[in-house]
Amino acid sequence: MPDLTTTAPRLTRRGALRTLGTAALLGTGLAAGSAALSAPASASGRVETASKHLYQPNSYYCGPTSVWMVLSAKMATPPSLATIAAHLETEEYGATPFWTIDDYLSATMPGATYSFQKVPTKPATSYSANLLWERVTENVRNGYPSIAYWQAPAGSYPxxxxxxxxxxxYVVIDGYDPDTRELLIADPAGSALGGFTAPAYYWLPLWQVANLCGVYDGWDAGYFW
Structure with missing residues (x-):
């Protein structure tokens, strides 16, 4: 476990993020028969967004489904998964390229400007972990989820x-606990991982989230904030 005692410089989220406007409805929403879940009830001190949970419909839609969940925090009817996937250039065998997500979120999410931050090492350094904490917790306080882009080596999936x-x-960072330094993960995987059904929501320590966001064996990873 890396040392997380060093506090990174606190960064203030861009002013645009503080504009908590409403959006015109874009595209169509969930397909008939689909269901979105609300986050679990908050314990004292925990902070969560108003996003809804959605399971991905296949093995390669984790990117579009995570984006849908982020948009649902501020939009009554997010675009359909098919619309999002087309904009993200999602492909069955190539999945979703990470460099399309921040542009799409910035263009679509009301009042927000998203950026990608690579976590360059695995395990993550104290600086990288604390920087992630500062950014995603400020997002959540303003009602905006973040997206984590994980590279989980064999035997390490939460x-x-x-x-x-x-x-x-791709998963969504949807809340935080300031007392335990844990992050709330909204996982779209469901049974799409093969041999395992991921819970819709679960809490993970900051160090574990930061490590999963670390570059692995040449595969880029990080988070969108």
Whole structure:
């Protein structure tokens, strides 16, 4: 476990993020028969956004589904998954390229400007972990979820540890606990990981989230804030 005692410089979120406007409805929403879940009830001190949870419909839609969940925090009817996937250039065998997500979120999410931050090492350094904490907790306080882009080596996926090979996966950071330094993960995977059904929501320590966001064996990883 890396040392997380060093506090990174506090960064103030861009002024645009503080504009908490409403958006015109874009595209169509959930397909008939789909269901979105609300976040679990908050314990004292925990802070969460108003986003809804959605499971991805196949093995390669974790990117579009994570974006849908982020948009649902500020939009009554986010665009359909198919619309989002087309803008993100999601492909069945290539999944979702990470460099399309921040541009799409910035253009679509009301009042927000998103950027990608690579976490250059695995395990993450104290500086990288604390910087992630400062950024995503400020997002959540303003009602904006973040997206984590994980590279989970074999045997390291949260609550499972049965993955036999690397897993590249998008999840949403939807809340935080200031007392325990834990982050609330909204995982779109469901049963799409194979041999394991990921819970809709779970809490992870900051160090674990930061480590999962670290570059692995040449595969980029990080988070969108």
């Amino acid at each position: 609550l499972w540890h049965g993955n036999t090979s690397r897993i590249g996966h």
